[in-house]
Amino acid sequence: MSVILGVGASLPPRLVTNDDLATRLDTSDEWIRSRTGIRARRWVEPGTTTSDLAVDAGARALRSAGRSTVDAVVVATTTPDRSCPAIAPAVAARLGLVGVPAHDVAAVCTGFLYGLANAVGLIASGAARTVLLIAAETFSTILDPDDRGTAVIFGDGAGAVVVGEGGPGIGPCVLGSDGTGADLIQVPAGGRHFRMSGKEVFRAAVERMSEVALDALARAGLGPADVDRLAPHQANQRICDAVARNLGVAGSKVLTDLDAVGNTAAASIPVLLADAAAHGALKAGDRVLAVAFGGGLTWGAVTLTWPDVVADFGVLGQDR
Ligand code: UT7
Numbered sequence: 303m304s305v306i307l308g309v310g311a312s313l314p315p316r317l318v319t320n321d322d323l324a325t326r327l328d329t330s331d332e333w334i335r336s337r338t339g340i341r342a343r344r345w346v347e348p349g350t351t352t353s354d355l356a357v358d359a360g361a362r363a364l365r366s367a368g369r370s371t372v373d374a375v376v377v378a379t380t381t382p383d384r385s386c387p388a389i390a391p392a393v394a395a396r397l398g399l400v401g402v403p404a405h406d407v408a409a410v411c412t413g414f415l416y417g418l419a420n421a422v423g424l425i426a427s428g429a430a431r432t433v434l435l436i437a438a439e440t441f442s443t444i445l446d447p448d449d450r451g452t453a454v455i456f457g458d459g460a461g462a463v464v465v466g467e468g469g470p471g472i473g474p475c476v477l478g479s480d481g482t483g484a485d486l487i488q489v490p491a492g493g494r495h496f497r498m499s500g501k502e503v504f505r506a507a508v509e510r511m512s513e514v515a516l517d518a519l520a521r522a523g524l525g526p527a528d529v530d531r532l533a534p535h536q537a538n539q540r541i542c543d544a545v546a547r548n549l550g551v552a553g554s555k556v557l558t559d560l561d562a563v564g565n566t567a568a569a570s571i572p573v574l575l576a577d578a579a580a581h582g583a584l585k586a587g588d589r590v591l592a593v594a595f596g597g598g599l600t601w602g603a604v605t606l607t608w609p610d611v612v613a614d615f616g617v618l619g620q621d622r
Contacts, residue, residue: 304422305471306606307432308367308464310614311576312358313563314346320454329450335561339539343457343564345442351383352460355618356438357396359460359572362614363434364397367464373430375404376420378413378437378568380597381444382406393436403429410487411535411596412477413437413568414461415604419475421465436462437568446495455538456496457564461572473522473605476514480599487597507541507595511603512548515593518603526550528589531578531608535594536560536570545593557583567596579613586610 320331377390390404409416414437421433438460578584593603
């Protein structure tokens with residue numbers, strides 16, 4: 303069994319509102335809010351990298367866990383600073399963790415849950431007793447500024463957890479993929495910009511997230527009535543609402559921070575959890591169901607018994 307020992311998150315300081323975007327795109331605050339639930343997002347300044355956010359979130363999670371070392375580092379990202387090598391070894395080194403195994407996981411918006419399965423697996427195999435899992439993204443660096451279908455949706459951020467031995471904590475991780483839909487969310491070969499077929503992705507997200515969430519509950523011996531907090535990937539408020547409805551989980555139990563951060567891809571779930579824990583929406587002992595869907599296509603879900611930890615949620619460069 304594995305358990306979360308600490309949680310942290312880091313957002314870039316620059317706030318970009320819907321009105322800011324409407325000054326140069328054919329869109330409006332009203333359209334963005336009513337179709338997605340997003341009011342604002344955080345974007346990095348030029349020169350700030352995914353690694354910068356990852357290091358800050360990782361340091362915060364270590365501080366939350368009350369430790370300075372771990373046995374392994376996993377970084378989930380779709381927007382690494384460079385395509386080769388993985389950024390995890392460099393992130394680990396900047397955290398003073400030279401010598402530990404470190405690798406990246408690429409599963410787009412399901413990255414945190416794929417990474418969590420990696421972390422739990424490293425512990426179960428005996429390769430590590432503690433793992434720092436960081437999910438970090440700077441989607442602003444790959445967005446097409448002229449594509450109103452994607453430019454308004456994505457934000458930058460990083461979230462991290464320290465995973466260790468013990469329980470009850472992290473339930474069975476259920477993951478899936480369908481590469482026949484790989485073209486629906488992609489940066490085309492040779493291209494610089496991210497592309498998404500929003501409508502198809504929307505439909506698939508609701509269907510897959512609902513299915514895999516029920517699967518993860520069943521694998522943990524639980525049902526929807528046992529869920530205290532639903533932590534859905536923050537893709538679109540209408541997707542989160544539809545999934546909650548399909549599961550029969552009351553809206554009051556659904557965690558959300560989409561309005562303030564947008565869709566931060568792999569970082570979405572740990573940023574949401576850190577925010578909720580830091581601001582009282584998530585308490586020790588709460589049974590959490592986390593569920594995600596993203597490019598690949600990929601999807602996943604897991605149940606967590608929320609630990610007694612003080613989350614460290616902050617802004618890059620401001621308060622650590
Ligand atoms: O994180 C990984 C998973 N990602 C997701 O789950 C995202 C899933 N998809 C979505 O959230 C939604 O499909 C979007 C928010 C991307 C788009 O919302 P939609 O309600 O599906 O809109 P649509 O693409 O069907 O477009 C409807 C209309 C179109 O205009 P016409 O053709 O009806 O004249 C679009 O051109 O809305 C237009 N539109 C916009 N208008 C103002 C699209 N984006 C915008 C915009 N502002 N930003």
